[in-house]
Amino acid sequence: MHFIQTSQFEEAARQKVDEAAWCYLESGCGTEQTLRANIKIFEQYWIRPRVFVPMQAPDLNTTVLGSPVSMPILAAPIGFQRWFHPEGERASAQGTGQAQTLYVASSSATTRLEDIATAATGPLWFQLYLFEERDVSAELVQRAEAAGYRAIVVTVDTPWYGRKERFARGNYSMPGTLLKANLDEHASGMVGSQYGWEVIDWLRSLTRLPILLKGVLTAEDARKALAHGVDGIIVSTHGGRQLDAALPSLLALPEVVEAVNGQIEVYFDSGIRTGTDVFKALALGARAVFVGRPLIWGLAVNGAQGVADVFAILREELEYAMMLSGCPAVSCIDRSLLREAHIL
Ligand SMILES: Cc1cc2nc3c(=O)[nH]c(=O)nc-3n(C[C@H](O)[C@H](O)[C@H](O)COP(=O)(O)O)c2cc1C
Numbered sequence: 001m002h003f004i005q006t007s008q009f010e011e012a013a014r015q016k017v018d019e020a021a022w023c024y025l026e027s028g029c030g031t032e033q034t035l036r037a038n039i040k041i042f043e044q045y046w047i048r049p050r051v052f053v054p055m056q057a058p059d060l061n062t063t064v065l066g067s068p069v070s071m072p073i074l075a076a077p078i079g080f081q082r083w084f085h086p087e088g089e090r091a092s093a094q095g096t097g098q099a100q101t102l103y104v105a106s107s108s109a110t111t112r113l114e115d116i117a118t119a120a121t122g123p124l125w126f127q128l129y130l131f132e133e134r135d136v137s138a139e140l141v142q143r144a145e146a147a148g149y150r151a152i153v154v155t156v157d158t159p160w161y162g163r164k165e166r167f168a169r170g171n172y173s174m175p176g177t178l179l180k181a182n183l184d185e186h187a188s189g190m191v192g193s194q195y196g197w198e199v200i201d202w203l204r205s206l207t208r209l210p211i212l213l214k215g216v217l218t219a220e221d222a223r224k225a226l227a228h229g230v231d232g233i234i235v236s237t238h239g240g241r242q243l244d245a246a247l248p249s250l251l252a253l254p255e256v257v258e259a260v261n262g263q264i265e266v267y268f269d270s271g272i273r274t275g276t277d278v279f280k281a282l283a284l285g286a287r288a289v290f291v292g293r294p295l296i297w298g299l300a301v302n303g304a305q306g307v308a309d310v311f312a313i314l315r316e317e318l319e320y321a322m323m324l325s326g327c328p329a330v331s332c333i334d335r336s337l338l339r340e341a342h343i344l
């Protein structure tokens with residue numbers, strides 16, 4: 001089956017994945033206001049195309065914290081991937097490598113981070129939850145550094161695990177056989193809710209790897225992140241899975257970009273489903289975007305190849321958007337190419 005839109009992968013994945021896993025993947029938190037808004041808001045931005053811009057083929061190559069990637073589209077950290085495909089994280093890292101882009105391994109992976117690194121062929125970052133037991137986080141950082149991961153992505157929007165009401169209403173639970181492969185059997189796996197900004201200074205003292213914060217949505221916190229010496233920010237609502245009614249990521253992006261003022265790289269996730277979504281996030285100042293659920297649809301449908309195919313669709317759609325709007329390179333995509341209008 002040759003799919004040309006990520007939504008076709010969604011339909012096909014729904015047929016393959018069991019009901020509980022599907023609900024876990026697709027759900028957001030609370031009334032799912034932010035989950036819906038993350039998608040809808042893209043329709044409130046319109047591209048202002050420029051004509052007579054000579055180009056052969058658009059150049060999608062870029063770098064992320066110095067690592068070259070073939071396009072500004074990256075794999076977001078997603079936990080429990082063996083629930084969706086027996087090869088889980090190994091397959092998604094392979095498919096991401098096939099697309100020559102970056103994979104972020106989750107703290108809640110069902111494959112050991114060392115085994116993900118062995119399977120991967122592209123650059124890797126490691127996503128860290130700040131666990132109640134600091135030693136657990138410290139050990140993960142040291143293992144990630146030893147295994148060749150190039151940055152630590154600290155998820156900061158999860159001082160508590162979000163209230164997934166759809167999942168709870170369905171009375172679903174995760175199979176006991178799904179192990180968090182990276183955590184020691186004695187670790188509670190509870191996220192720490194007592195931390196303040198000084199925990200970032202503690203983390204800084206542990207590693208020389210670049211540190212990014214995932215889940216910053218305000219200029220105030222972006223300025224604090226700068227003051228604590230972080231190397232990058234990912235503007236994210238965790239795919240609408242943490243605070244319901246949090247402002248959608250695309251609405252938060254401009255204020256974070258403005259506050260950071262080019263001093264560090266700003267990334268984006270939540271709601272990317274098409275290449276024009278990627279284009280719009282880049283135009284609002286993101287260096288690159290992370291994709292979550294669509295890659296898991298690809299994984300569920302066809303393992304590593306499915307992941308690579310989803311990347312290929314997004315890539316081709318972005319290429320078309322660039323060719324038809326007069327952007328020969330991703331560095332040319334800027335705010336002047338976008339207009340906001342709520343007409344739908
Ligand atoms: C099933 C699922 C599991 C996730 N697991 C993690 C995780 O372990 N760590 C993390 O920082 N974010 C996690 N996220 C959030 C993603 O990294 C990302 O922020 C989100 O999926 C982006 O939104 P999108 O799915 O609309 O692309 C998860 C999201 C989903 C859907």
Ligand SMILES: CCCCCCC(=O)C(=O)O
Nearest residue numbers: 079108129161189191241
């Ligand atoms: C310790 C928190 C585990 C959460 C793992 C998965 C996740 O982030 C999600 O959104 O689901």
